[in-house]
Amino acid sequence: MTDRGPGDHGPGDREPGDREPGDREPTDDERDxxxxxxxxxxxxxxxxxxxxxxxxxxxxLRSIAxxxxxxxxxxAASIALVDPDGRLRFRVAAGDQGAGVVxxxxxxxxxxxxxxxxxxxxxAISDVATDPRFDREAAAATGYVPRSLLAVPLExxxxxxxxxxxxxxxxxxxxxxxxxxxxxxxxxxxxIAIEVSRxxxxxxxxVAAGLAAAASAAxxxxxxxxxxxxxxxxxxxxxxxxxxxxATEVEPGFWDLVDRLARLRAADxxxxxxxxxxxxxxxxxxxxxxxxxxxxxxxxxxxxxxRAAFETx
Amino acid sequence: xxxxxxxxxxxxxEPFAPPNRAALGRSRPLPVDRAAAFGTADxxxxxxxxxxxxxxxxxxxxxxxxxxxxxxxxxxxxxxVVEDDERVDxxxxxxxxxxIVHALAPAADLVSVRVLGSDNRAPGLLFAAAIEWVVxxxxxxxxxxxxxxxxxxxGAFHHLADDAYFANTLLVCAANNLPGPSYPSLxxxxxxxxxxxxxxPWTWFYNPRxxxxxxxxxxxxxxxxxxxxxxxxxGNSLAAPHIAGLAALLRSAHPSASxxxxxxxxxxxxxxxxxx
Numbered sequence: 001m002t003d004r005g006p007g008d009h010g011p012g013d014r015e016p017g018d019r020e021p022g023d024r025e026p027t028d029d030e031r032d033x034x035x036x037x038x039x040x041x042x043x044x045x046x047x048x049x050x051x052x053x054x055x056x057x058x059x060x061l062r063s064i065a066x067x068x069x070x071x072x073x074x075x076a077a078s079i080a081l082v083d084p085d086g087r088l089r090f091r092v093a094a095g096d097q098g099a100g101v102v103x104x105x106x107x108x109x110x111x112x113x114x115x116x117x118x119x120x121x122x123x124a125i126s127d128v129a130t131d132p133r134f135d136r137e138a139a140a141a142t143g144y145v146p147r148s149l150l151a152v153p154l155e156x157x158x159x160x161x162x163x164x165x166x167x168x169x170x171x172x173x174x175x176x177x178x179x180x181x182x183x184x185x186x187x188x189x190x191x192i193a194i195e196v197s198r199x200x201x202x203x204x205x206x207v208a209a210g211l212a213a214a215a216s217a218a219x220x221x222x223x224x225x226x227x228x229x230x231x232x233x234x235x236x237x238x239x240x241x242x243x244x245x246x247a248t249e250v251e252p253g254f255w256d257l258v259d260r261l262a263r264l265r266a267a268d269x270x271x272x273x274x275x276x277x278x279x280x281x282x283x284x285x286x287x288x289x290x291x292x293x294x295x296x297x298x299x300x301x302x303x304x305x306x307r308a309a310f311e312t313x
Numbered sequence: 314x315x316x317x318x319x320x321x322x323x324x325x326x327e328p329f330a331p332p333n334r335a336a337l338g339r340s341r342p343l344p345v346d347r348a349a350a351f352g353t354a355d356x357x358x359x360x361x362x363x364x365x366x367x368x369x370x371x372x373x374x375x376x377x378x379x380x381x382x383x384x385x386x387x388x389x390x391x392x393x394v395v396e397d398d399e400r401v402d403x404x405x406x407x408x409x410x411x412x413i414v415h416a417l418a419p420a421a422d423l424v425s426v427r428v429l430g431s432d433n434r435a436p437g438l439l440f441a442a443a444i445e446w447v448v449x450x451x452x453x454x455x456x457x458x459x460x461x462x463x464x465x466x467x468g469a470f471h472h473l474a475d476d477a478y479f480a481n482t483l484l485v486c487a488a489n490n491l492p493g494p495s496y497p498s499l500x501x502x503x504x505x506x507x508x509x510x511x512x513x514p515w516t517w518f519y520n521p522r523x524x525x526x527x528x529x530x531x532x533x534x535x536x537x538x539x540x541x542x543x544x545x546x547x548g549n550s551l552a553a554p555h556i557a558g559l560a561a562l563l564r565s566a567h568p569s570a571s572x573x574x575x576x577x578x579x580x581x582x583x584x585x586x587x588x589x
Contacts, residue, residue, distance in 0.1 A: 109430030110403040115366055118429045118436045119459035122490045123406075124547035126533065158462040158494060160436075177326055177508055177532050180547060184490040303472070305391070 058092060060197050064190045065094035068166055071186065072179065075168035076144070079154070080106065080113055081194070082162055088113055091162075097144045098167065112151050113163040120160055122152040122184055126174035150175040152183040154191035161191055328520040329509040329528030334586035337518050343581035350578045351559075354566035356418025361561050362447045362455040363414065363554075364440070365407030368425035370400050374412030374537030376419060383446065384427035385439040392442035397427055404429060405539035409546060410456055410554040412537035417514055417558030418565065424452060428459070437461035444473045444497070448480045453564050456557035458487045458550035460495045470496035478502040483560050483572040487553040488525040499524055504560070504576055508532055508552040517556060519583035527579065529555035 026034075061079050068077035076098030080088040088106040093099050106113050116123060126148040146167035154162040164187045169175065175183075327333060360380070370379045384397035402408045402425075411423050426447060428439045440461055447455045455477075461470065474497040477484050484503040489495035498505045508531020509518060518528040531552030538544045556579065563578050564570055570578070 107403075107430075109366060112404065112406075115404040115406045115429060118366075119550065120462055120489060120495075121459055121487060121550045122548055123550060125544050126547075127545045152490070155462065155491070158464055160462075174533065174545070175547065177510060177547060181326075181490065188491060305469075 057194070057197050060193060061092040062094065064164075064193070065092050065098075068164060068183075068186065069095045072150075072166050072175075072183070073170045074166045075146070075170060077167065078102070078165045079190075080104075080117075080163045080165070081154075082117065082160070088117055088163060095167070097146075100144050112149065113165065116151045116153050116163045117160055120153045120155065122150070122180050124148070124150045124175040124180050147172075148174045150179055150183055152180070152187045154187050154194065156191040156195040161194060164190065326507050326509065326528065328522065328525070329507065329518050334518060337520055337583075337586060343577055345578060345581040347582045350566070350582045351562050352566045354418075354562045356421030356558075356561045356565045358420075358568060359418065359454065359561045359565045360422040360424055360452050361414050361418070361557055362424045362426050362450075362452045363407050363411045364426045364428055364443045364447065364455055364457050364459070365402075365410055366404035366429040367397070367400070367402035367407045367427040368411045368423065369402045369405075369408045369537075369539060369541070370425075372408050372412065372537050372541055374543075375408065375415050375423060378415055378419075378421065378423045379411070379425055380422045382425045382427070384430070385442050385446075387439070392439050394426070394442060394446040397425065400425075402427075402539050405537075405542070405544070406458070406550065409536035409538060409544075409551065410458055410557075413514070413534070413551065413554035414456060414558040414561065417555065418561040421558075421561045421565065424450075426455075437463045437466045441466065441469050441473060444470075444477065444484065448473070448477045448482050451480060452482060454483050454485065454557055454560045456485050456554045457497075458553045460486060460489050460498045462489065462494050463496070464494050466496060467494065471500060473497065474500045474502045478572050481571055483564070483575050485553050485557040485560060487549040490549065495524075502572065504556055504572075504579065506531075506549060506553040506556045508547065508549050514555050514558070516584045517559065517579070518586075519580040521580075526576075527556050527583070528552070531555075 061081075065077045065079055068074065074095060076093060076095030078090050078093040078098050078101045080090045083089050083105075086108050090101045090104040090106075093101050108114060109118055112123060112125065115121070144167075148168055150166040152164050153160045154164055164183065166175070166179075166183060169179075328337060367384070368375060368379050368382070370377075370382070382397040382400045383394050384399075385392050386395050387393075407425060407427070407429075411425070414421065414423065424447075426443045428436070428443045436459075440457075440459060444455070444457070474484060484497060486498035486503050486505050488498050488505050488507045497503050504527060505525050506527045506529050507525040509516070509528040510530075510532035512530060512533065514530055516530065520526055520528065529552040531549055532547050533545050534547070534551045535543060536546050536551060559579060560575050563575050567574070567578075
């Protein structure tokens with residue numbers, strides 16, 4: 001971390017011998033003021049988070065992976081999500097054999113997961129262990145080589161956000177066509193839940209960062225160091241007060257947004273999809289307005305490249 | 314309609330499942346048998362494009378028939394087709410598809426059009442650029458074991474599917490697993506394929522009702538894979554190259570046949586249920 005804000009204090013920040021000439025110990029009042037800002041910012045974050053009750057993305061992913069193991073009576077299941085840089089990162093795994101894959105990063109277009117991500121095509125593979133090269137790579141990366149594997153895309157709307165993999169059905173049967181289909185339906189529900197959870201998390205982080213910034217801007221610029229909180233005021237009261245003030249001082253539109261997001265989380269998937277579709281239509285209208293000035297081909301209208309502006313994907 | 318919840322039968326393979334095949338056989342559009350349609354064709358004179366993850370050129374399953382490797386790169390924000398000197402298949406899937414086509418049409422030339430690997434963020438546009446290139450090159454048959462679900466790309470793919478149709482390029486597309494947009498596999502001008510479980514490349518079914526017109530072997534198919542290996546795989550993406558291989562044979566036997574004539578021949582010579 002390079003930008004030091006009021007919340008980034010720690011006892012190891014400064015040694016007594018390091019002091020510059022002109023530096024001085026902060027007064028107790030300065031310490032308290034600084035700590036008060038910190039507590040208030042944390043209380044505000046907590047208030048918003050409580051209102052939203054976000055399930056936590058990793059917890060949700062883990063429960064999806066565990067449900068997958070149970071549904072298919074499989075040895076293991078794992079979920080990889082697309083990072084902002086376009087790479088696939090394995091986030092969670094369930095089952096006795098699956099843990100080694102967590103953290104594994106797959107480059108675009110590599111491996112079975114990369115194929116499923118790029119094509120939206122589910123695939124089931126058996127006799128994996130008879131392929132010496134696959135064997136070696138998989139073993140090096142995860143410590144576990146499956147005999148059979150089923151991989152389906154996690155699709156939310158028309159976007160592929162990741163890949164769900166199921167490894168080795170107990171009892172030894174390979175995955176069949178019906179498993180491919182069932183996993184596809186299951187993955188679609190899982191993908192919608194993941195998207196909703198991610199949206200909430202993003203909003204919570206955004207709001208928390210905004211509140212922290214607002215709290216620090218409102219305070220003094222003193223760089224107080226917190227060394228001793230033994231004689232601190234009643235911080236619980238400070239926190240409760242901050243949360244209560246937040247409820248009355250923040251503009252109503254903010255809480256309206258928080259409540260709408262909370263309702264969205266409680267809504268059934270049809271409603272969530274409807275909301276996503278409405279947003280999608282609105283965005284496409286915006287994009288269409290931007291492109292309306294593009295020149296057309298004389299005989300057949302605009303070329304496919306012009307119709308499909310790169311940024312619309 | 315079968316109860317999907319209890320029977321777990323995938324909707325897209327439903328028409329090709331044993332209880333329903335009898336309904337398919339009644340709609341044979343032309344009195345053409347396989348001997349007349351295929352003759353002794355071996356694919357000679359026909360090029361098949363494999364739009365996929367690349368092809369491992371020295372894999373025994375493709376018999377040295379890969380005559381060109383290209384890939385789609387993103388240059389200045391635009392997808393561009395460039396020569397692919399790496400000639401790799403980082404997945405194995407493109408090699409699997411090429412091997413299926415080669416087994417059916419051993420004398421056909423293969424062209425690898427690699428669309429996986431350069432950018433995960435806009436796969437639909439890389440895919441569209443690949444189809445555009447295949448049409449420009451006048452390649453008669455293209456296997457597309459992939460599709461795009463981007464509603465925003467409906468127009469682009471419709472345009473390209475029409476271009477392919479009128480340029481005598483047959484696009485053979487794997488059906489998507491789930492309902493909803495899947496381009497260009499949903500368009501009438503292409504051949505869409507889902508998997509059936511009869512372990513025979515010469516068993517294929519015709520279904521006159523959308524969304525999937527043809528059923529081909531796609532369950533537990535022994536296929537080539539990367540590193541010179543072989544695996545057993547299941548999916549619509551392994552069914553499509555069986556139809557692409559058959560289309561290459563038909564085009565080899567009838568060099569001037571257009572996409573709708575090839576489709577009519579495939580439908581006419583499809584396996585009647587009574588033969589299973």
